[in-house]
Amino acid sequence: MPKLGLAPLDWGNVSGIDRTRGLMVIKPGEIAFEELSPEDMTVVDMAGIVVEGYYKPSADMLTHLRLYQAFEEIEGIAHTHAAWGTAFAQAGHWIPAYGATHADFFHGAVPCTRELSDGEVFGEYEQETGNAIVEAFCGIDPLAVPAALVYRHGAYAWGVSPADAVKNAYALEEVAKIAAYTRMLSPELPQASQALLDKHYLMKRGANNMENIEE
Ligand SMILES: [Zn+2]
Numbered sequence: 001m002p003k004l005g006l007a008p009l010d011w012g013n014v015s016g017i018d019r020t021r022g023l024m025v026i027k028p029g030e031i032a033f034e035e036l037s038p039e040d041m042t043v044v045d046m047a048g049i050v051v052e053g054y055y056k057p058s059a060d061m062l063t064h065l066r067l068y069q070a071f072e073e074i075e076g077i078a079h080t081h082a083a084w085g086t087a088f089a090q091a092g093h094w095i096p097a098y099g100a101t102h103a104d105f106f107h108g109a110v111p112c113t114r115e116l117s118d119g120e121v122f123g124e125y126e127q128e129t130g131n132a133i134v135e136a137f138c139g140i141d142p143l144a145v146p147a148a149l150v151y152r153h154g155a156y157a158w159g160v161s162p163a164d165a166v167k168n169a170y171a172l173e174e175v176a177k178i179a180a181y182t183r184m185l186s187p188e189l190p191q192a193s194q195a196l197l198d199k200h201y202l203m204k205r206g207a208n209n210m211e212n213i214e215e
Contacts, residue, residue, distance in 0.1 A: 066130025
C-alpha cells in the first residue's frame with residue numbers, strides 16, 4: 001500500500017480470509033505499514049474475536065467481516081483514504097465508466113454508498129458501513145466491480161486474495177483520477193458504450209466469460 005502511494009500517513013488497512021478455517025487476518029491499527037511483519041498481524045474469527053496476535057485488529061474489522069460474509073467469493077480486502085477515490089467518496093459520486101482503463105478492472109460504474117444516518121454513525125458504525133456497501137451492490141456482481149466508495153469516507157477494494165485487493169485499490173485510485181480529469185474536460189460526458197465496456201472487461205478475462213455477459 002505505501003509503495004503504491006495508497007497509504008499516506010498510514011491510513012488504511014488490508015485483510016485476508018481463510019474461509020476453510022473461518023479466520024480473517026487483518027492489519028492492526030497501531031503498527032505502521034512499513035514496520036509490519038507477519039507476526040504483527042491479528043487473526044480473528046468470523047465474530048471478530050481475536051484468536052492470535054499481540055495487537056488489536058484495525059478499527060475497521062467489522063466492515064471487513066461484513067464484506068466477507070456478504071461477498072462469498074472474495075478473499076482479500078484493502079481499505080484506503082487515497083486522494084482521488086476519497087474525493088469521489090466525499091462528493092458522493094459514483095465513478096462513471098468513462099473508458100477502457102476503467103473497464104479493464106471494473107465492469108461498470110463504481111458505486112458510492114448512501115449517507116449513514118446519525119444513529120448508524122453513533123451505533124454499530126463499522127458494521128453499518130459494511131451494510132451500506134452491501135446495499136449499494138444490490139444487482140451488481142462484486143467480482144465484476146471489485147470496489148466501493150464509502151460516502152464521506154474512502155474506498156474499499158477487494159479481490160480473490162489480499163494482493164489482488166491491493167491491486168484493485170490501486171486501479172481504483174488511478175481510474176478515479178482519470179475520471180476526475182475527464183469530468184473536468186467534459187462535464188456532461190456520458191459513460192462509454194456497453195459494447196466498449198464489455199469488450200475491455202472480457203479481454204482481460206478471456207472469452208469464457210462472454211456467455212455470462214450476453215445473458
Ligand atoms: Zn477509513
